[in-house]
Amino acid sequence: GQNIDQPTEMTATEGAIVQINCTYQTSGFNGLFWYQQHAGEAPTFLSYNVLDGLEEKGRFSSFLSRSKGYSYLLLKELQMKDSASYLCAVSNDYKLSFGAGTTVTVRA
Amino acid sequence: GAVVSQHPSWVICKSGTSVKIECRSLDFQATTMFWYRQFPKQSLMLMATSNEGSKATYEQGVEKDKFLINHASLTLSTLTVTSAHPEDSSFYICSARSIAGGPYEQYFGPGTRLTVT
Numbered sequence: 001g002q003n004i005d006q007p008t009e010m011t012a013t014e015g016a017i018v019q020i021n022c023t024y025q026t027s028g029f030n031g032l033f034w035y036q037q038h039a040g041e042a043p044t045f046l047s048y049n050v051l052d053g054l055e056e057k058g059r060f061s062s063f064l065s066r067s068k069g070y071s072y073l074l075l076k077e078l079q080m081k082d083s084a085s086y087l088c089a090v091s092n093d094y095k096l097s098f099g100a101g102t103t104v105t106v107r108a
Numbered sequence: 109g110a111v112v113s114q115h116p117s118w119v120i121c122k123s124g125t126s127v128k129i130e131c132r133s134l135d136f137q138a139t140t141m142f143w144y145r146q147f148p149k150q151s152l153m154l155m156a157t158s159n160e161g162s163k164a165t166y167e168q169g170v171e172k173d174k175f176l177i178n179h180a181s182l183t184l185s186t187l188t189v190t191s192a193h194p195e196d197s198s199f200y201i202c203s204a205r206s207i208a209g210g211p212y213e214q215y216f217g218p219g220t221r222l223t224v225t
Contacts, residue, residue, distance in 0.1 A: 035216075040199075040219070040221070041218060041219065042201050042216040042217055042218045042219045043152070043201075043216050044216070045213070045215075048213070087151065087152070094140065094157075094205065095142070095154060095157065096142070096152075096154065096203075096214060097154070098151040098152045098153075099151060100150060100151040101151055
């Protein structure tokens with residue numbers, strides 16, 4: 001089975017940094033994805049990690065430790081438009097299993 | 109590139125009727141399409157995986173006779189919710205995996221909001 005945990009909600013101030021943690025226990029692993037989802041819209045791809053370490057993409061970075069079953073998404077220089085739900089998803093045999101999502105609220 | 113469309117974007121239907129949702133890959137060929145369902149404030153749950161020209165594979169607990177999936181071409185998959193009930197009201201999202209893309213990358217459609225009254 002798949003078990004993917006991430007915090008339900010986080011709040012931060014504009015310009016700050018927020019780190020969203022994700023822990024997983026899955027029967028197989030082909031990589032870990034992070035998606036951003038605004039209310040009522042489909043998820044949009046943010047990052048993909050398959051090897052241990054940090055992947056940096058502009059204001060967003062994602063880290064993976066396969067031995068610990070752990071990943072985080074780091075959002076820097078927060079902007080109001082970053083207020084959204086962030087989904088951690090584990091790929092196993094081409095299928096994605098999603099966590100429940102973390103709702104990030106950015107305040108002025 | 110890698111655009112996926114869904115039609116309709118929202119639909120309201122009466123209990124007992126059937127609703128068809130289309131998922132199209134607009135600028136690429138999709139070997140595999142996936143159908144997800146998302147209830148309010150919950151995560152996406154995979155319902156089924158469909159490959160062009162073959163029968164869909166349903167996840168445990170998903171009724172294949174209720175959720176009919178047809179993947180007739182490399183750019184089109186359809187999900188038909190038969191004899192819809194209010195509990196089927198949800199946000200249905202499809203995704204597609206490109207023939208040419210990475211093996212684990214999926215491109216998501218904009219979703220279809222179904223309300224059954």
